[in-house]
Amino acid sequence: MYSRRMAGVKMSGGVEWAVHCCVVLSQADGPVPAQRLAEFHGISRTYLAKHLQHLSRAGLVTSTEGRIGGYVLTRPAGEISVLDVVLAIEGREPAFRCTEIRQNGPLPASPAACRRACGVARAMHAAERAWRDSLGAVTIADLGEGVLEDAGPDTFVHLREWLGT
Amino acid sequence: MYSRRMAGVKMSGGVEWAVHCCVVLSQADGPVPAQRLAEFHGISRTYLAKHLQHLSRAGLVTSTEGRIGGYVLTRPAGEISVLDVVLAIEGREPAFRCTEIRQNGPLPASPAACRRACGVARAMHAAERAWRDSLGAVTIADLGEGVLEDAGPDTFVHLREWLGT
DNA sequence: CTAATCGCGGATAACACCTATCCGCGTTCA
DNA sequence: TGAACGCGGATAGGTGTTATCCGCGATTAG
Ligand code: SF4
Ligand code: SF4
Numbered sequence: 001m002y003s004r005r006m007a008g009v010k011m012s013g014g015v016e017w018a019v020h021c022c023v024v025l026s027q028a029d030g031p032v033p034a035q036r037l038a039e040f041h042g043i044s045r046t047y048l049a050k051h052l053q054h055l056s057r058a059g060l061v062t063s064t065e066g067r068i069g070g071y072v073l074t075r076p077a078g079e080i081s082v083l084d085v086v087l088a089i090e091g092r093e094p095a096f097r098c099t100e101i102r103q104n105g106p107l108p109a110s111p112a113a114c115r116r117a118c119g120v121a122r123a124m125h126a127a128e129r130a131w132r133d134s135l136g137a138v139t140i141a142d143l144g145e146g147v148l149e150d151a152g153p154d155t156f157v158h159l160r161e162w163l164g165t
Numbered sequence: 166m167y168s169r170r171m172a173g174v175k176m177s178g179g180v181e182w183a184v185h186c187c188v189v190l191s192q193a194d195g196p197v198p199a200q201r202l203a204e205f206h207g208i209s210r211t212y213l214a215k216h217l218q219h220l221s222r223a224g225l226v227t228s229t230e231g232r233i234g235g236y237v238l239t240r241p242a243g244e245i246s247v248l249d250v251v252l253a254i255e256g257r258e259p260a261f262r263c264t265e266i267r268q269n270g271p272l273p274a275s276p277a278a279c280r281r282a283c284g285v286a287r288a289m290h291a292a293e294r295a296w297r298d299s300l301g302a303v304t305i306a307d308l309g310e311g312v313l314e315d316a317g318p319d320t321f322v323h324l325r326e327w328l329g330t
Numbered sequence: 331c332t333a334a335t336c337g338c339g340g341a342t343a344a345c346a347c348c349t350a351t352c353c354g355c356g357t358t359c360a
Numbered sequence: 361t362g363a364a365c366g367c368g369g370a371t372a373g374g375t376g377t378t379a380t381c382c383g384c385g386a387t388t389a390g
């Protein structure tokens with residue numbers, strides 16, 4: 001699916017799907033099945049279902065089983081941040097994982113010096129905090145307004161019509 | 166090497182090695198061979214060599230071939246940020262990669278609306294910018310001072326003695 | 331000059347994670 | 361009852377990370 005060489009810190013592609021689904025759900029009146037969400041975005045239904053289950057386990061969406069089931073946002077769109085979605089899909093593990101190599105080799109750091117994280121780890125964690133703070137400041141409701149600005153004020157009207165089909 | 170399950174946005178472990186090597190190099194008088202750097206940190210010599218080559222290609226370190234060769238920092242430690250090292254090892258690709266799913270499905274976004282990145286992509290890129298700004302504000306020299314605070318003022322004296330062995 | 335040391339780049343393999351699909355199960359409702 | 365739906369496990373292919381090994385060219389001690 002990805003043609004170019006890629007490297008480095010990378011984010012799962014499912015995050016993009018999940019965020020878009022949340023924006024759609026914020027405009028829906030009732031439960032929207034995964035089938036419908038996948039159709040709307042032109043993506044794999046079975047794989048999207050996996051991501052939606054992650055959102056469900058994280059408590060961001062509430063699932064309704066049975067005949068006319070589907071997904072509904074648990075909280076108002078203004079109370080769900082992009083960070084919530086990213087953490088639900090990607091997990092809560094920090095990107096930087098310290099392997100404590102300062103304790104290896106001929107001059108290992110003393111146990112006293114290792115009581116707290118070293119400067120390297122502190123710098124990495126501070127950067128991740130800045131990243132999370134930035135994502136935490138944007139809500140699904142904010143993204144919905146952005147769509148209206150970019151695509152016109154009647155976009156969600158068409159969306160609701162299609163969902164009701 | 167990693168026993169626990171991990172998920173999500175992740176950073177290559179080689180970044181930690183590379184940053185530590187830069188701190189060591191900032192305290193060395195002459196070229197330090199990869200063999201020595203690997204010994205000091207108790208890590209794989211052959212694999213570390215790969216990362217050092219990345220640093221060399223990025224221009225952060227200058228390599229000397231031959232009998233008494235090794236690596237030297239190209240710039241002063243105060244002019245090399247942690248971000249420089251991370252980008253050299255991990256590459257410059259952004260973590261979030263947009264697949265433009267808004268152009269799919271029964272209600273695709275109009276070409277006019279796609280002239281610029283949508284709100285989702287903008288939020289992701291803003292968060293990455295905050296992450297990079299945070300990492301760019303910390304230099305190798307700063308980390309060296311942190312080591313002195315944590316491990317005592319004679320730490321680098323011992324280091325230089327061992328390097329001279 | 332010779333040999334030892336060193337950096338460089340390619341080839342290779344094991345492993346983990348991402349992507350994607352399929353199936354069976356339980357639930358709900360027409 | 362049957363159709364639609366969510367849930368979880370099993371599975372498979374692709375990609376990136378981790379790690380090692382080899383040959384090559386460069387440099388220097390002896
Ligand atoms: S010095 Fe910092 S990054 Fe390095 S091993 Fe220790 S805690 Fe981890
Ligand atoms: S809406 Fe944004 S994140 Fe989604 S496909 Fe379009 S540009 Fe990418």
